[in-house]
Amino acid sequence: MNSKALLAALIGFDTTSRESNLQLIEFVRDYLARHEVPCELIFNGERSKANLFATIGAADRPGVVLSGHTDVVPVDGQPWTVPPFELSEKDGKLYGRGTADMKGYIACVLAAVPGLLAEPLRMPVHIALSYDEEVGCLGVRSLLAELEQRPHKPALCIIGEPTELKPVLGHKGKLAMRCDVHGAACHSAYAPQGVNAIEYAADLIGELGRIGAGLRAEHLQDPRFDPPFTTVQAGLIGGGKALNIVPADCRFDFEIRTLPDQNAHDVAQRLQHYAQQQVLPKMQAVDAASDISFSELSSYPGLATDAHSDAANLIAQCCDSSEFTTVAFGTEGGLFDAIGIPTVVCGPGSMDQGHKPDEFVSVAQLAACDRMLERLTWALRE
Incomplete structure (x- = not known):
């Protein structure tokens, strides 16, 4: 044949x-x-x-x-x-x-x-x-x-x-991750008494963008690639039950596509560190049961x-x-x-x-x- x-x-x-x-x-x-x-x-x-x-x-x-x-x-x-x-x-x-x-x-x-x-x-x-x-x-x-x-x-x-x-x-290599944000629900009329998981997820996604911007620094680039730097992006997000309920849960998936000489897990750890040090304490100050967890979906090296x-x-x-x-x-x-x-x-x-x-x-x-x-x-x- x-x-x-x-x-x-x-x-x-x-x-x-x-x-x-x-x-x-x-x-x-x-x-x-x-x-x-x-x-x-x-x-x-x-x-x-x-x-x-x-x-x-x-x-x-x-x-x-x-x-x-x-x-x-x-x-x-x-x-x-x-x-x-x-x-x-x-x-x-x-x-x-x-x-x-x-x-x-x-x-x-x-x-x-x-x-x-x-x-x-x-x-x-x-x-x-x-x-x-x-x-x-x-x-x-x-x-x-x-x-x-x-x-x-x-x-x-x-x-x-x-x-x-x-x-x-x-x-490039790739690491796909999932972040689960667990807060506390309440009636939206009393929003400060709840922990809005969507808002805190948005904070984390914003930090992810800032991390990505830092990876564009000229000394980190490799002109053989297009784009010539490591990229990060959030691609999926979901959360909330109704507009008048402060959402208790939100989940988003993000990916990191690294140049071959860079470690995607190091980039992910920067977001995890921000979550543990900057975001979670604010959540737990309102409700101690609040939590943020990360899990790996898939990865392959460059x-x-x-x-x-x-x-x-x-x-x-x-x-x-x-x-x-x-x-x-x-x-x-x-x-x-x-x-x-x-x-x-x-x-x-x-x-x-x-x-x-x-x-x-x-x-x-x-x-x-x-x-x-x-x-x-x-x-x-x-």
């Missing part, structure tokens, strides 16, 4: 993160089995989802990982003009949920399998497919825990997120691969480009890098189309990815 036919099959599986990815994983497992490529599945606790890890070539030495995530974002409420889970082609574009992010790359990797098998490889090629990347890079963590324990850990990784096949060596690393050199060979760049969105790359597997992000399509209605990857980009993987095969020949 060529990459377009494989992409059509992959798009046909609704692997929205809330759904199981097992039908797609079983399809890939069966496809690899037909080519006599061994693979293993690493399930989640409920056995409703799985990572897949396959090896082409000798497994007794470090190899190259071709990595992608199988889950996609929802189509709910989006004005699609084509069926989202059926591949459609028009004017040189292939439409469907996940075509760009990132089943196009997975299709090209699978299409490359016969060529990889036909060559004597000096190092193995691994195929790694994960689940739940879109909801916090969750599934890949159990896969990486397995790889970290093996005697021959992979030497490098290429993650095929859509970069228009421009090699990416860096992206990526900053050395431009002179083996991973960078190999991808430069395959892409015919030594011009490396960075991206604003996050990937699983920082997690691979954190266990000592240098990682480059490079795949077909553009994130400008990812997550949108009528998502697409061009036929030309898919063909170019096929060529990149052919060059990778040649580069790995003995």
